[in-house]
Each structure stands twice: as structure tokens, then as C-alpha cells.
Amino acid sequence: MLNFTNLSVAEAMNSDYGRVGFNTTIDNVLDLMLENQWSEVIVVDETGDEHSLITREHIVKKVQEGVSITAPIKEICLKKVLTIDPETELTTARDFMRIHKIGRLPVKDDSGKL
Numbered sequence: 814m815l816n817f818t819n820l821s822v823a824e825a826m827n828s829d830y831g832r833v834g835f836n837t838t839i840d841n842v843l844d845l846m847l848e849n850q851w852s853e854v855i856v857v858d859e860t861g862d863e864h865s866l867i868t869r870e871h872i873v874k875k876v877q878e879g880v881s882i883t884a885p886i887k888e889i890c891l892k893k894v895l896t897i898d899p900e901t902e903l904t905t906a907r908d909f910m911r912i913h914k915i916g917r918l919p920v921k922d923d924s925g926k927l
Contacts, residue, residue: 822906823899826920832857833886835864839872840882846872853917855927856890863927865890866919896921 831854833842842854846869856865867890875889876882896919897906910918919927 820903821899822897822901822903822918822920825903826899827852830854830866835859835887836885838883839876839880839886839889842867842886843869843872843882855919856886865894866917866927867891868917870916894919896927 829851831845831849831851833845833854833856835856835858837845845851846854851869853866853868855863856867858864864887867886871891872886872889880889895909895913895915897909899920899922906918910916921927
């Protein structure tokens with residue numbers, strides 16, 4: 814059995830994700846995710862600033878709710894994204910995710926980048 818005590822988020826985090834622009838259509842984002850085997854992507858605005866993280870599951874849910882796949886990804890991005898510091902203990906991050914009922918927890922470095 815793995816022991817997660819004293820492991821930091823930085824030691825366990827996944828950094829295999831893509832980046833897409835605010836105005837990229839949902840169908841194009843899904844194509845990129847499938848082609849590159851990404852589970853999530855970072856959404857950046859026109860200046861390249863990170864705006865949100867969006868998962869494949871969130872996209873599918875929104876499309877099933879009636880959002881057009883030709884709509885820009887910015888229409889379904891979460892407004893408030895919870896983040897965590899890379900040096901946080903893994904068990905603390907797990908508890909935070911359980912409390913907030915989230916499946917992904919983006920990590921921000923000292924400069925504020927995901």
C-alpha cells in the first residue's frame with residue numbers, strides 16, 4: 814500500500830495537459846483533447862493569461878445540457894477555479910478536494926501560473 818503521508822502535491826501532480834484559447838470552439842477543444850489524450854486543458858485569454866481549467870467530463874456535461882459544440886470554450890468555463898500550492902501535503906489536498914466536491918485541483922506556482 815502506498816503511503817501518502819508527507820508527500821507534497823508537487824511530487825504527485827500531473828502536468829500533462831494542453832492549453833487552448835478563450836475563443837476555441839468546444840468541438841475543437843474536444844478534438845485536441847482526444848488527439849493528445851488530455852483529460853483537462855488550461856483555457857487562456859487573448860493575452861495568454863490563464864483563465865480556467867476545464868475537464869473533458871465538464872465539457873460533456875455542458876453539451877448534454879444543450880450547449881452547442883460550436884460555442885467558444887469560454888462560455889462553459891468555471892468562473893471561480895480553486896487552486897493549491899505545490900508544497901501542500903497530498904493528504905491536505907485530498908481533503909480539500911473532498912470538502913469542495915471537485916475532481917481536479919489546479920496547482921499554482923510562486924508566480925501564480927498553473
